[in-house]
Amino acid sequence: MNKAGIRKASFNTMQIIALGFLGVILLGTVLLWMPFSNQTPITFVDALFTAVSAVCVTGLVTITPAVQFTVIGKVILLLLIQIGGLGVIACTVAFFLILRKKITVKERVMIQQAYGLDTLSGMVTFIIGILKGTFFVEGIGAVCYAFYFVPKYEWKKGIAYSIFHAVSAFCNAGIDILGDSSFTEMSTSPVINFTTMGLVILGGLGFLVWYDVIRNTRKTIADKMPWKRLFTRLQLQSKVALTMTGVLLLVGFFSFLLLEYQNPQTLGGMSFGEKLMAAGFQSMTTRTAGFASVPQSALTEGSRLLGCILMFIGGSPGGTAGGVKTASVAMLLLTCTAVLRGRKDTECFGRKIAPAIVRSGITMIMVTFLFWFCG
DSSP: OOOOHHHHHHHHHHHHHHHHHHHHHHHHHHHHGGGGGGGGGGHHHHHHHHHHHHHHOOOOOOSSSSOOOOOOHHHHHHHHHHHHHHOHHHHHHHHEEEEETTOOHHHHHHHHHHHHSSSSSTTHHHHHHHHHHHHHHHHHHHHHHHHHHHHHEEEEHHHHHHHHHHHHHHOEEEEEEEESSSTTGGTTHHHHHHHHHHHHHHHHOOOOHHHHHHHHHHHHHHEEEEETTTGGGGGGGHHHHHHHHHHHHHHHHHHHHHHHHHHHTTTSSSSSHHHHHHHHHHHHHHHTTTTOOGGGGGSSSHHHHHHHHHHHHHHTTTSSSSSSSSSHHHHHHHHHHHHTTTSSSEETTTTOOOOHHHHHHHHHHHHHHHHHOOO
């Protein structure tokens, strides 16, 4: 394929992704606006806001989904969250596979461009792996949630709640159907806290990291290599995503623990173990998840500022979380370090990062910051 063809495919990919998201949002808005989706009448603006929040997995709502929507409305909301988490391209390919439609070269290029892959081979297998992995992890999460929700709400409602919140957590949507207090009434429940944290972190790491870790784990087992070499064999993006995710989670955990330790409205009245769990949850959820185990309005000013920074960074490329991405922030920090040390190139784990990639990452951070500032 010549360069002109690749540029054309890339341009079409961006158009299709943008139009796809817009189409899903508009369809979701109309469906959520319909009487059969609502317990009481809803304005078109509120329906539009909810659809945008669900598809873009932001976690913000202007209504209370638990009391506003009927069962049909909640199912529609769940589907919008799932589409937003997986992405329009993955959902489109899944639809083609269900219809047994052949995936053309153009569609394979779209997948490559959307996920930043290096080759056109194995595109369909990659998407199938994403779908299987997503439903498997969400299924495990739903089973874990069921240990809490089923005893509290009985089987039918408990299973429905487990599935909804497993999808919402994995997709980093942060939308719940519990009421207007999110998970604050369950702040001392290890099942809710650790299940939610696991789902959010796995979703935020990104499908490319999953694929890389699983592939190299299999190679390590097959070749009987030392496990300490697993990390060194990962691709650069996976190393950056895992390292930055770990650092940000730890920094957020210790910072929130110190800032809120004596706050009677958040962690102050908890036992030491509960404080550790709540601080970990808060560190995780500010990375665009949107859930809350302590009242967010009661946080100290320092915690709010830290939360803004973590939300701005978000998750990793190719994942379900938002933000400017961990890789972009890592490149910015590494570039600053290189300049301060008088070095010409930006390096990471002994490898030089191409100047074009560095410029792209810095540009995205600046553009996002300007939008954030204007907003």
